[in-house]
Amino acid sequence: MSNTIKVNYYDQFKCIADKCSLSCCQEWRIAVDDETHQKWQGVQLQGVTEAGKNKEPLELCSCVKKDENGYVVALKQDQQCPFLNQKKLCNLVIELGEAYLSDTCTTFPRQINEFGERTEYSLASCCPAVVDLLNENEGKLQFQQEGSSKQSDEVLMAVRDMLIAVMEEESYSVPERLMMLFYALLDLQTKKKLTQEQIKSHSAKKYLEPIVEAIRNMKFNVMDTFFERNELFLDIVENYRKQKLYVNYIEEISVLAESLEEEYSDEELLEKLKDFEAQLIPYEKLFKNYLVAELFGNSLMPDMTLEDLIIAFEWITLEYSVIKQGIFLKWLSGGSKEMTYTMVRDYITVISRITGYDHSDIKEYLENSFESIIWEWGYLALVVGHEKI
Known part of the structure; x- marks a missing residue:
């Protein structure tokens, strides 16, 4: 029997047409x-x-x-x-x-993925109205199922379910969740044959707690993380700058990104980052919802392998990091005044558009930009850092 599954806010979407701040x-x-x-x-x-x-x-x-x-x-x-x-x-x-x-x-912005008899419906975060729905969603994102209630025995579906379950776990910070999940994915990749039991065990507290304890005992260099994100941001937006696209959103802050080391000392940037993170706290739920939505809609496509899923997870992590950097640069360029929801929403939307590549293009980018298409765990930890959000 065929079945469908959709995010709980899917049917709430309505194009706001002339009221849209970032028209598609x-x-x-x-x-x-x-x-x-x-x-x-x-x-x-x-x-x-x-x-x-x-x-x-x-x-x-x-x-x-x-x-x-x-x-x-x-x-x-x-x-x-x-x-x-x-x-x-x-x-x-x-x-x-x-x-x-x-x-x-x-x-647009509806996404429909078909896996045999199962059809999944989600919404892309590169639309401001979708980001509004993510922001307004109370509690955990829900996935509504119609048709057969039988759970899929497909192991990659189980892996994605595990990713979403851990991403919804509020006892860990968002960066901790990303680091734990990447560790789990790399661990699962070493298994000769994946089983449902193995996958499920990777979301259990007894598996996660030693990992998060080790993460919390690690020494993170804040400035190394910051400048790595800065380089990723400049690399991701480079082609759009050349084509003079999204000029109002990326050109001024890209110029700032290129001159940060000349304009600010490390001590000044550290103080700015501390203030920025404090102002970002009200948007923790939005970022979590954004990541859950990305995992559901974009981490698993038909005919993927586990390696493909890991690559998709890396890309979602990269998107998240570049979005944060874009918001920071915009906030800094505006004189470090109070952060607004509009600012956060616009950069989630714009960066989601800029990074909205097909999986084959994502693989090509990663192959050209990194020594290995599958990152070492330490690199992902460097990119996400130790902040709360």
């Missing part, structure tokens, strides 16, 4: 599937200006180009979709109806 109709790749491209042949938009005067008709296919992965919407010079009007509404929908939208525009 600008500054990133908008795919056009073959069926939609065919439907657009010979179709025009009439369109009107703000004053109500007619524009020149716009051929839909004149707004399409081809890249290495297929057809995409050719953005205008301001990096906006040519179908977006001055009120930030889609002229395709206004004039022709939703049936003329591409699959990408119809489904």
